[in-house]
Amino acid sequence: MFFTYIKPRLFAMDAAMVVTIIVLTGPTVQTADVPCRTFEDIYPSGKELCEQMWGPAFVYETNLSLGFTMWFFEAENPNDKVAQRLGWPSPADECHYGGSLKEAPGPEPDNFTECHPWQDYSCCHLDTIQRINEAYGRVWHWEKCGALSPACNRFFVQQACLVECEPSTGFYRKYPDDIYNASNPNHSKYAIEGMPIRADYCDAWLRTCRYDHFCATDSGGYTPCAREDAADPDENTGGNVGLIAGVVIACLVVAVLLATLVYFIFKERKGQPVFNKLEG
Template structure:
């Protein structure tokens, strides 16, 4: 009986191993405020900007992208005719179809493709998922979608490419065309992000890249199908173990009442 219970406990706790191995903490344990969240999660990619007139937003509802006015105030050319960032981006911004819904604020003038935003969470591999410590609250999850949309779709984000064309050296292994540096983000946006996520879990030191490395280190890089199969197998095993425990308990109960289900065979 004890052995069966031990097996059940091992199976039931197996699902928690991934999160435990990732040193998961709440956002408020990692980031004291929205400032640290915006300036730490992506290294030097973003800056917490208290002067809202020169801070970009990661989401908007206006018909015209308010980030264009911010870029003009900061002296960047307008309109933007080159996406600059090169990862899954277009070469030049342009419109997307009406079913462009995930990052819809940028539908009329975007640096991202419809195919990219349809799989925006999966685009760079499981180690770059933002739910590596378990499911986020819907409010928190939405901010990560907005961040991804800003990076993939916002034409003005390209002005903050860390290694722009006049600096980029193809022979330098430390150079790339996808990394950002120093983009000022509205302080009120960063603060709202922190409030939405403060009780959710994130991994590592709070750096997105270090979290990805930690995730890879503990061996959690299998595909979604593999994880789904593992979880399904564990669930089935747990159900079987539960049935066995219940059946064994019923037999013991009947034995103690003097009403065994199986009587001893009497010698003829």
């Protein structure tokens, strides 16, 4: 005998599998309405990553002795010697960067872990670092195309630590105090320009993030991406559309499958199963 009869319990299991597949392969959730591509598609090399992502802020420096690093593990900050070679007073005894709340660099408490290389001599406070991805508002978040891999995310944290905590960053303010004009909309006390970054650091950043996704607006420029995001009038719901659609579709499928299952059970109990035995 060969049977085409399907037990309701097995049908329920099949229904659960179908729903799971639909949820897993449903609409992709994107955190902002921006064009997204992989890092390796946006930036041909580490040079483009450092110089295009951050506009004029950083310069890709192949002479490693003249390039600052965004992270270090040495007991002494290697950026001090770089600044000295470049003719800056080192170590810097003032916090010149516009975003700093300190007048002079100094130590931070033991729980200063996010930017720990600068714990002993920092231009940033602990509370600033604890909200480092929130400090400048939602449009400046770096995860605009979905969550980054943990390794890739760390490079963005390190860049933020350099800008906020490194005393030498202030030497590269685009609009230092003597020319900064608060009434000029083109001036920003946060803007930096021409800070040389070690080429091997930029290369490592691209190598680590090459399969992650980032905003591709204006060749992957961070500021143009933020402006595009800010121009979105529906900024708080842009990333929820795909999720809502996926949930609605999944709920509809579940409802249809459950209704079908109830119908099969009803017919079976009345002695009229939908699938009967086939003589073979």
